[in-house]
Amino acid sequence: MDKLTVIQHLKLLLEEKMSVSWNAMEAAQESANDQGKSSMGDKYETSRSMGQLDRNMHARQFEQARQERLVLERVSAGEASQRVAVGSLLETTAGWFFVAVSLGSVKINEETVLAVSSSSPVGASLLGKEAGSKFDFMKKQHEILRLY
Numbered sequence: 001m002d003k004l005t006v007i008q009h010l011k012l013l014l015e016e017k018m019s020v021s022w023n024a025m026e027a028a029q030e031s032a033n034d035q036g037k038s039s040m041g042d043k044y045e046t047s048r049s050m051g052q053l054d055r056n057m058h059a060r061q062f063e064q065a066r067q068e069r070l071v072l073e074r075v076s077a078g079e080a081s082q083r084v085a086v087g088s089l090l091e092t093t094a095g096w097f098f099v100a101v102s103l104g105s106v107k108i109n110e111e112t113v114l115a116v117s118s119s120s121p122v123g124a125s126l127l128g129k130e131a132g133s134k135f136d137f138m139k140k141q142h143e144i145l146r147l148y
Contacts, residue, residue: 001111003089003148004077006098009108010115011072014101017065025058068101075100080148084126086118089148094137099123 032051075087084090090097095112102117116123125135126144133144 001089001091001096001108001113001148002077003075003080003087003098006089006108006113006115007072007075007077009106010098010101010103011069013103013106014065014069014072018062018069021058021062021065025055025062028052028054028058068103071101082130082147084129084144084147088126089113090126090144091146091148092135092137092142092144094140094142097122097126099126 028051032049032055071086081088084099086100088099090099095114098113098115099118101115102120102123103115106113106115114122116126118124118127122135122137125137129135129144131144131147134141135144136142
């Protein structure tokens, strides 16, 4: 497992999320616009409002994925630090962790990597630690084996 592969895979996942959110946002906006063209009264105003709410939800999802993509853009694949920081790939007794964006469990080349944000509970507990340090995850104590 190498950091560049993880970063590239996560970027692709985020681009896919952005595309799906953008398309759903446009479809919801189109639907809201179509509902607004009817003159049937309150029922259609409610439908238009619901379509606008859907559009806004998809817009937020798009923006969140875009922001996470920007975080990945700032991560250097080449540098490994001595301490866990944003952009660190860790091999631990609990498996692989990538501290940068919150995408959860991701399968990459037959390995599972847990992509966590540095502000998540587990991400925050890992920050600043070094190889050999212990951390709690899933109510068990684990050890950081290597940093990449």
